[in-house]
Amino acid sequence: MTSLFDLPFEEPEPDEPAPAQRPQAPYTVSGLTAALREVIDGAFGLIAVEGEVSNCRTWTTGHIYFTLKDELAQLRAVVFRTTARQLKFTLQDGEHVVVRGRLGVYDQKGEYQIVCDRIEPLGRGALQLAFEQLKRRLAAEGLFDEARKRPLPALPRKIGIVTSIDGAALRDIVTVLRTRYPSAHLIIRPARVQGDGAAVEVARGLAAIVRVPNVDVVIVGRGGGSIEDLWAFNEEIVARAIAKCPIPVISAVGHETDFTIADFVADRRAATPSAAAALVAQAHTDLRLSLARSRERLVAATRRRVLMLRGRVHGLAARPALSGWPTRVALNGRHVAELTHGLRRSLAARVGAAGRRVDLLERRLEARNLRRRITTDQARVAAMRTKLDALVIRERHLGQRRLGALAARLEALSPLAVLARGYALCWDVEQQTLVRRAVDVAPGDQIRVSLSEGSIEAAVLRTEPAR
Secondary structure, three states: OOOHHHOOOOOOOOOOOOOOOOOOOOOOHHHHHHHHHHHHHHHOOEEEEEEEEEEEEEOOOOOEEEEEEOOOOEEEEEEOHHHHOOOOOOOOOOOEEEEEEEEEEEOOOOEEEEEEEEEEEOOOOHHHHHHHHHHHHHHHOOOOOHHHOOOOOOOOOEEEEEEOOOOHHHHHHHHHHHHHOOOOEEEEEEOOOOOOOHHHHHHHHHHHHHOOOOOOEEEEEEOOOOOOOOHHHHOHHHHHHHHHOOOOEEEEEOOOOOOOHHHHHOOEEOOOHHHHHHHHHHHHHHHHHHHHHHHHHHHHHHHHHHHHHHHHHHHHHOOHHHOOHHHHHHHHHHHHHHHHHHHHHHHHHHHHHHHHHHHHHHHHHHHOOHHHHHHHHHHHHHHHHHHHHHHHHHHHHHHHHHHHHHHHHHHHHOHHHHHHOOOOEEEEOOOOOEOOOHHHOOOOOEEEEEOOOOEEEEEOOOOOOOO
């Protein structure tokens, strides 16, 4: 056995001093935040977080900001506009949800947050929650009240249909109406009833049907499917279009147990499109059955009446006092036939004479037809006007030629023409007497000389007698 004293007794060697560590350079706030972002991005990918929604706010930009919390902690969350548009329900405080997204760091506030790509209510689907929220809101507005719903018309003449042009619902509706109500006039407005934008097309289809004159009732719907397939009829735009429609609306979405928002707002709900068509044609079917029963009763009553009267006739014919009445009736019938034949011949002759007289009067009236005479007179007036215009033009040309000749002669005889050739007229100073001879003036007299352009006032220096 080894004793403790057998061990060597050695002094422990002193520990070597640790090398001096250099102090680390301080982080900047932004640098530390960036480092934390890298750590978070590397440690967490796409994650799901469960919690209760609080402080939910929707900004004017369309982004939704809220806090996700439980009993011990809370987490900032954001839903960007593009994702928020795809939410089927309204995110509200107090909702218990599961969000899926990625963690990120908001540098400006030094906070970490989760950027949500998808949000699901815990324990129920998003579509079911959206359905319940919209149902509560529209019910509070009174859109489901029975007091505002209108009765269906008994015998509608024009029936509007808003559904898919390629769906089985349209074929079912048309088949039922053609069988039970063949005289109805169908107005079909095609619309998509499934997928993105289907709700908008259904609402536009209702608005277009309303603009067609004299439409009495509208059937809007589609065949069956899942809640996603039927979701267009749970949209608010469709509900408000049905409520705004001024004519009765039948919701005919093909499902038996579940209801859509359109079923609550519409004036009547039908389980299937075929049932909607049967509702529209119900009054017509009832009327046809009532008329058929009335016809059968009338035929039976008429037969009984004929049999009763026939028995009375046979009983009266058997009496001795009326033994020869058939012969007398036959003779009277022959006399009546002869009178009828004569009356027809007389009426035919009178009608023929009257017709011939009418034809004669029509021919005489046609000969005195004022419209024809006016047309003839108008043609004559037009011809005379043409001749008159030609005469006027000819006389004008003759007058112009005569005027030109006279003007030429006048121009030739005009003293102005003579003056233009270099001659002049000599007047006394008052320009009243024409000086024709030299002896008519004396030296020193004032005279006026008229030229082709202007005049000259001059004094006589001397005179020379004519040679």
